[in-house]
Amino acid sequence: MKMILLWLAIGCGSAPAVLEVAPSEELTVCSEGPQDGEPVVLIPGLSGCSYGFRKLTPLLHEQGLRTIIIEPLAVGESARPLHVDYTMTAQAARLGTVLDSLEIEDAVFVAQGISGAIVFRLAVERPELLSGIVSVEGGSAEEAISPNIRNTLKVAKVLAKMGGKGLLRDRYAENLKKSSGDPSWVDRRTVGRYFRGTGRDISAALGVMVAMTEQAEPWAMTPRLPEIRIPVIVLLGSAPHEAELNSEDIEILRQGLVNVEFRDVPGAGHFIYEEQPQAVAEAVVDMVTNLSVGGFSSVGATLVPGDDGGTDSVQPRNSR
Numbered sequence: 001m002k003m004i005l006l007w008l009a010i011g012c013g014s015a016p017a018v019l020e021v022a023p024s025e026e027l028t029v030c031s032e033g034p035q036d037g038e039p040v041v042l043i044p045g046l047s048g049c050s051y052g053f054r055k056l057t058p059l060l061h062e063q064g065l066r067t068i069i070i071e072p073l074a075v076g077e078s079a080r081p082l083h084v085d086y087t088m089t090a091q092a093a094r095l096g097t098v099l100d101s102l103e104i105e106d107a108v109f110v111a112q113g114i115s116g117a118i119v120f121r122l123a124v125e126r127p128e129l130l131s132g133i134v135s136v137e138g139g140s141a142e143e144a145i146s147p148n149i150r151n152t153l154k155v156a157k158v159l160a161k162m163g164g165k166g167l168l169r170d171r172y173a174e175n176l177k178k179s180s181g182d183p184s185w186v187d188r189r190t191v192g193r194y195f196r197g198t199g200r201d202i203s204a205a206l207g208v209m210v211a212m213t214e215q216a217e218p219w220a221m222t223p224r225l226p227e228i229r230i231p232v233i234v235l236l237g238s239a240p241h242e243a244e245l246n247s248e249d250i251e252i253l254r255q256g257l258v259n260v261e262f263r264d265v266p267g268a269g270h271f272i273y274e275e276q277p278q279a280v281a282e283a284v285v286d287m288v289t290n291l292s293v294g295g296f297s298s299v300g301a302t303l304v305p306g307d308d309g310g311t312d313s314v315q316p317r318n319s320r
Helices: 056-061 088-102 114-125 147-163 165-177 187-202 201-212 221-225 247-256 278-292
Strands: 002-009 017-022 025-032 038-044 065-070 107-112 130-136 231-236 258-265 303-305 311-313
Touching: 017 088, 025 088, 038 056, 038 088, 038 114, 056 278, 065 088, 088 114, 107 114, 107 165, 107 278, 107 303, 114 165, 114 221, 130 278, 165 221, 187 201, 221 247, 231 247, 231 278, 258 278
Parallel strands: 038 065, 038 107, 107 130, 130 231, 231 258
Antiparallel strands: 002 017, 017 025, 025 065, 303 311
């Protein structure tokens, strides 16, 4: 992939970095915090954006960590070109290109939802780029578009034909609330920032979603999970909500990953970094700290630290 730096500003205010990783494929990137700090790479999910991490990043900066937010193609304010490869494998390759341009390796990743599956693929193909993963309700999905999103897409197409940009935005806000344990964060300003990239070109946004439903991954992720040797912490919102990982998703991760820990976040939903950013920050700091002292084992069964300092087997919760 060819990388062209179009414009770069440190900070996620009104002027993030714009990186062209291939013709017409422009990603937005925000780099903040101590530039000599350990790098933490944050990847929002399909419904997210850089703005969504505004509560989390200051907590990480306070710990001396540098944050780099990368919006995958068609996410947030990154470009939405048609007729390009939108498989998760291709999205992972784009993330790798960005990190190569920034000369970043051995970074802790935070990824939400389907971006968790993208980062798992990156860990398989470019293991040198990652030292650990904090997955916010992200599993090893084999398709970028879930059945729930497919249903939403059908409704969105109808609303778009009606010329209802406002209706689409309202539907978007409703879905954010349904995916949350505590939806109080979904206010007018936040919805505006989340919807801004999509709202600029509704036709392109819908076209990209359709493309995602039609493109097949070149290889299956689940059989290759054991190749991921780095530690993984999976954060799960315990409040009932849409877009949650079910018991099958959790079992696949439990069986496949060599070193995984599951953490419930009481009262939270899919957007844990919005609802309870401290829980995500604690997971990241724990990851960085344990990596620095060699606290994670790279081999063995799927175990998590126990209360007595030993290890306990992880079992999926009956409610999932």
